[in-house]
Amino acid sequence: MDIEPILNEELIIKYLCNDLSLVDKKEFETLLDNDDSFRDEFEKTKQIWDATSMPPYDDEQDWQNIKQRINFGKEKGQSPFYFLLRIAAVFIALFAISLGFWTYWNVPGHGRWVVFETGISADSIILPDESVVFLNRNSSLKFKNTFAGNERKVELTGEGYFEITQDSKKPFNVEIGTVSVKVLGTSFNVDGSRADGFVELNVTHGEVILKNSIEKINVKEGEWAVMGTKLIDRGIIKDPNFLSWKTGKLEFNNSTLQNAVQILTKHFYEIKSARINTSSDVLVTTRFKDCTLQEVLEEFSLHFEKNFALNNGILIISD
Numbered sequence: 001m002d003i004e005p006i007l008n009e010e011l012i013i014k015y016l017c018n019d020l021s022l023v024d025k026k027e028f029e030t031l032l033d034n035d036d037s038f039r040d041e042f043e044k045t046k047q048i049w050d051a052t053s054m055p056p057y058d059d060e061q062d063w064q065n066i067k068q069r070i071n072f073g074k075e076k077g078q079s080p081f082y083f084l085l086r087i088a089a090v091f092i093a094l095f096a097i098s099l100g101f102w103t104y105w106n107v108p109g110h111g112r113w114v115v116f117e118t119g120i121s122a123d124s125i126i127l128p129d130e131s132v133v134f135l136n137r138n139s140s141l142k143f144k145n146t147f148a149g150n151e152r153k154v155e156l157t158g159e160g161y162f163e164i165t166q167d168s169k170k171p172f173n174v175e176i177g178t179v180s181v182k183v184l185g186t187s188f189n190v191d192g193s194r195a196d197g198f199v200e201l202n203v204t205h206g207e208v209i210l211k212n213s214i215e216k217i218n219v220k221e222g223e224w225a226v227m228g229t230k231l232i233d234r235g236i237i238k239d240p241n242f243l244s245w246k247t248g249k250l251e252f253n254n255s256t257l258q259n260a261v262q263i264l265t266k267h268f269y270e271i272k273s274a275r276i277n278t279s280s281d282v283l284v285t286t287r288f289k290d291c292t293l294q295e296v297l298e299e300f301s302l303h304f305e306k307n308f309a310l311n312n313g314i315l316i317i318s319d
Contacts (some may be wrong), residue, residue, distance in 0.1 A: 272313035
């Protein structure tokens with residue numbers, strides 16, 4: 001086989017492509033063994049060929065690679081949707097745990113907070129420190145199920161009478177809106193249900209501190225005080241009925257008709273409002289113990305010589 005130099009490159013490429021006949025291939029290899037310049041040219045061409053050649057194409061393997069990338073080769077449970085479901089499940093679990101902790105720490109009745117409420121009648125409760133609280137009707141008391149730390153704190157809505165267990169190292173605080181009562185061990189009545197929005201305090205034993213964000217005062221046994229955003233008034237207790245809701249006792253001392261109606265309206269929940277359509281100069285002194293509204297009205301009708309009638313929650317006094 002006579003091979004000219006201009007055909008060397010083409011011949012070498014055919015050899016590398018295994019495109020020579022057996023006879024031509026044998027002659028090519030003989031030339032490769034005997035011709036140094038041809039062998040050098042072959043080596044250079046082969047280096048270029050090896051560096052630029054593509055690997056053999058395998059269509060089946062390529063298809064498997066594509067399926068794997070788009071998850072066709074995974075099991076049914078390992079689909080992208082399944083992966084998203086697992087992520088969602090983790091977030092739901094974290095949310096449920098967070099909600100549980102938040103509820104435990106913040107929602108009354110579902111963890112560390114306790115709420116005691118009354119309806120149309122008064123009731124009492126013993127606190128974790130053995131203090132006793134009596135709540136008037138339509139009132140509530142919120143507190144932690146344990147008094148940890150260096151204080152005992154409760155939140156009052158409405159009216160309550162407190163008999164506080166003595167503990168000089170752990171003060172007792174009652175919060176009523178913007179007003180608070182601080183004690184160590186004493187007894188007192190605090191009313192946050194007044195129509196004017198003020199807080200009224202009556203101390204029956206010991207001494208307490210009544211304060212708001214601006215000022216504070218000491219209120220001693222036998223004294224009362226009224227406070228809102230500022231101190232409204234204070235003095236010696238003269239109202240014998242401030243605890244009538246708890247004791248069931250009603251006391252009238254030279255009471256006018258108007259004063260008697262005010263006391264009855266505060267004491268009996270059945271009375272929503274009062275209408276006095278008459279006048280009287282009579283002063284009444286009398287006492288009641290655990291009497292019904294009807295019994296009291298019948299006696300007052302005799303004392304004042306007026307007609308006392310309750311109509312749809314309205315107490316009407318007339319001639």
